[in-house]
Amino acid sequence: MNSKGELLKPLTDAEKTASHVKKTIFRLDTVRKITQFCCFLLLNVAVFSLGSWPILLPIAQSPGVPHKTVGDAFSALQVMLYEHAFPWLPIASFLLTAVILGRALCGWMCPFGFIQDLSGYIKRRHTQVSMRTHEGMINVKYGILAVALFISVTLAISLVAGVGQSYESALGVFAPAPFNALSPVDTLFPILPRVVLTVVYTPEVLIAGILTDPLLWVRLAIMIATIVLAVYVSRSWCRYFCPIGAALAVFNRFSFLGLKRDPLRCTRAGCRTCVDACPMMVRILELPWEKFTDPECIYCLKCVDACPTKALKPRFP
Numbered sequence: 001m002n003s004k005g006e007l008l009k010p011l012t013d014a015e016k017t018a019s020h021v022k023k024t025i026f027r028l029d030t031v032r033k034i035t036q037f038c039c040f041l042l043l044n045v046a047v048f049s050l051g052s053w054p055i056l057l058p059i060a061q062s063p064g065v066p067h068k069t070v071g072d073a074f075s076a077l078q079v080m081l082y083e084h085a086f087p088w089l090p091i092a093s094f095l096l097t098a099v100i101l102g103r104a105l106c107g108w109m110c111p112f113g114f115i116q117d118l119s120g121y122i123k124r125r126h127t128q129v130s131m132r133t134h135e136g137m138i139n140v141k142y143g144i145l146a147v148a149l150f151i152s153v154t155l156a157i158s159l160v161a162g163v164g165q166s167y168e169s170a171l172g173v174f175a176p177a178p179f180n181a182l183s184p185v186d187t188l189f190p191i192l193p194r195v196v197l198t199v200v201y202t203p204e205v206l207i208a209g210i211l212t213d214p215l216l217w218v219r220l221a222i223m224i225a226t227i228v229l230a231v232y233v234s235r236s237w238c239r240y241f242c243p244i245g246a247a248l249a250v251f252n253r254f255s256f257l258g259l260k261r262d263p264l265r266c267t268r269a270g271c272r273t274c275v276d277a278c279p280m281m282v283r284i285l286e287l288p289w290e291k292f293t294d295p296e297c298i299y300c301l302k303c304v305d306a307c308p309t310k311a312l313k314p315r316f317p
């Protein structure tokens with residue numbers, strides 16, 4: 001019966017399928033996936049023959065990718081410190097993005113975030129991490145950020161003071177960009193395709209040079225472990241290990257973009273649909289109604305889609 005008291009006819013199978021397709025197409029998550037895919041293509045100039053843009057963004061985009069449109073602010077920050085230049089542009093990129101959009105680029109644009117989302121589709125039900133383990137593990141990314149910054153800053157200061165040559169040679173490949181030397185992003189995008197091309201076209205070079213490089217094996221092991229983990233635990237690299245996500249998380253709490261929960265619509269009692277849908281394990285139900293900006297939230301809006309009473313909405317500012 002509808003609101004006018006008229007008897008409603010049951011839906012046919014075709015109508016049910018059409019309604020399901022319509023709901024799926026108009027979900028925010030579908031829009032997000034299309035945006036991620038378009039950004040993935042757009043960030044690599046080889047696809048459209050676009051030139052390189054003078055833009056740095058806080059996303060995991062390897063500097064080693066030969067045809068890219070935008071640069072990765074964290075890699076640029078480390079390299080600029082190594083070259084004794086004050087990294088004002090990467091810092092401005094982090095601050096502006098984080099204050100306006102929080103970690104939204106992680107949810108909608110980052111190529112490595114997209115790769116993790118794709119890996120996550122391999123397994124339908126993800127492994128649940130206990131809240132205690134999760135809260136301990138989220139600090140690991142701050143540790144990685146601190147170590148990378150400590151090495152870059154101390155090396156820059158010692159090189160400027162003219163006493164850093166032995167420190168630089170001790171660091172070896174870690175000197176120009178300490179994080180990138182082991183980053184799975186750098187391994188997946190520029191290094192792995194190069195190794196594959198070498199295997200195909202010049203296998204003798206591979207045996208002589210590449211296969212005997214222990215660093216390459218370490219890098220490949222980290223990359224494989226990261227992708228396998230993302231199959232089981234949604235966005236595991238973003239949650240626990242990414243220093244870019246860590247730097248954004250520091251400011252995410254103060255971002256203009258946020259979410260709000262309508263107290264009149266949210267039934268709360270017994271319903272945890274939004275919390276279960278969240279890939280970042282944000283404690284949505286414990287956050288303020290008016291506006292919440294959790295450090296871990298990547299604004300994927302899966303919780304907004306999932307809420308059966310439409311109580312959650314994005315909020316800006």
Ligand code: SF4
Pocket residue numbers: 058059060105106107110111112113237238239242243244245246
């Ligand atoms: S946290 Fe994830 S989405 Fe954000 S920059 Fe790092 S890899 Fe990309």
Ligand code: SF4
Pocket residue numbers: 277278279280281282284296297298299300301302303304
């Ligand atoms: S709180 Fe909502 S928008 Fe934020 S990460 Fe979780 S599901 Fe995505």
